[in-house]
Amino acid sequence: MQTADQRGQKEILVIYGDDPETMALRLAAAAGLAERIGDRHKRIGLKPNLVVPRPACEGATTHPELVRGLIAYLQQQGFTRLAILEGSWVGARTEDAFTVCGYRKLAQDTGVALIDTQQDHSRTYDCRGMELAICDCAMEVDFMINLPVLKGHCQTMLTGALKNHKGLIPNQEKRRFHTLGLHRPIAHLNTRVRSDFILMDGICGDLDFEEGGNPVPAGRMAAAWDPVLIDAWAASQLGYAAEDIPYLGLAENLGLGTADLRQALIQALSVPAAADRKVFHPGVKVMHLVPFIQEDQACSACYAALVFALSRMNRQELKRLSGPIGIGQGFKGKTGTLGVGNCTGGFTASIGGCPPVALAVLDFLRKQAIQGIS
Ligand code: SF4
Structure with a gap:
């Protein structure tokens, strides 16, 4: 029998x-x-991703609206x-990112301090078999x-919770992370820097690409307590299995959580709604995939699952999908050839889900490409 805490640890709220x-x-x-934080006097660090000033x-x-909502909740609950805490990547100034990304205004409005880790001191810690420098502010929070x-991400495929903590090390250490191949240091860093709650x-x-430029509107947010589990979930939303992202397995072996999505207790607090596609201005890479899609009142999360799945297919596989995917x-209630999501359940071949997961969509489309159905 699992305790409430053990069950909570496996929970992913969407x-x-x-x-x-x-x-x-x-x-x-x-x-x-x-309730999970407890003591109202605890020092709480909020770690967004402000890798670039965009x-x-x-x-x-x-x-910043996400952080504003979280701060409102915490302040209402008596946390002061x-x-x-954030440090942009080596090629950018965090101070610029604070301004451009709307965090300076957020800090003024809420009274919450902004700490630029590029300006912070650091110390070296033994991160379970790897020596890594970590900024003081990250180690001082409760x-x-x-x-x-x-x-x-162009190298690690996924940027999620575990990789986000790279913003809490000095620039010199960020450079060294790349020489160490990223995956190992990312996993080891998380043995010392806390991730008590994740709001993705x-x-x-x-x-x-970590720098942006090809946003895929998905209209969702997720919360969890286990950084490895939520990253495994995030990977599936991009069309990857946990095994495709080496730092997830490394983090699991270091005891940071589980990458086994079958253990996740996923609960949705709302249902997706149809999005206005006219306000969506796709970047060049996404534009390249649009001809493969025939959409009619698609929800963002559903559309995103299809876009991410298509982006993982090679040119030959895409060629075999000659007709557009509904x-x-x-x-709903209509017939067609190839469809994605419960709404296309009447099609000759369709992958269910509301919304479906990109990894399942990718698997389905690859099978269809092999069979040459479309
Ligand atoms: S299957 Fe669900 S998520 Fe997809 S378009 Fe239909 S209602 Fe939206």
Whole structure:
């Protein structure tokens, strides 16, 4: 018999919508965050992803509205010792990112401190078999809330919770991470830097690049306590299995959580709603995939699952999908050839889910490509 804490550790709460402030508030409340933090005097670190000075709509950075909703929740619950901690990547100044991404205004409005880890001191720690330098501010918090963006990455495929903590090390160490191959140091870093709660921004993360430029609107947000488990879930939303991301297995072996998604207790707090595709201005890479899609009132999360799945297919596989793939609420009760999502259940071949998971969509489309159905 599992305890409530053990069950909570495996919980992933998902919410759909287009209002990050309200969504964050609802997720924090549903997760029972205040009860889990406990003592109102604890120092709480909020760690967004502000890798570059680009607004969140471009797919690289955490929506400030999400952080605003979380701060409102925490302050309403009596927590006052909050600080936003972040250091942009080596090629950018965090100070610029704070301004461009809307965090300076957020700090003024809420009274929460902004700490630039590029300006912080650091010390070297034994991170379970690997010596790594970590900024002081990251080690001084009693409770860390990790606020990553669910997006692709050109080297590690996924940027989620575990990788987000790279913003809490000095620039020199960031450079060294790359010489060490990223995966191992990412996993080991997380043995020393806390991730007590994760609120993942899946509103419009980038297709495959940490710097943004090809945002894929997905209109969702997720909360969890296990950083490995939520990263395994995030990987599946991009069309990857946990085994495809080496740092997930490494983190699991270091005892940081489980990458076995079958153990996850996934609960949705809302259902997806049809999105207005006219306001979506895809980047070049996403534009290349649009001709393969025939959408009619598709929800963002459903559309995103298809886009991510298509992006994982090679040119030959795509060629075999000669006809467009139906997706959206407009196809309910209709017939067709190839469809994605429960709404296309009347099609000759369709993958269910509401919304479906990109990994399952990819598997389905690859099988269809082999059979040459379309
Ligand atoms: S299956 Fe239909 S209702 Fe469900 S997410 Fe897809 S488009 Fe929306």
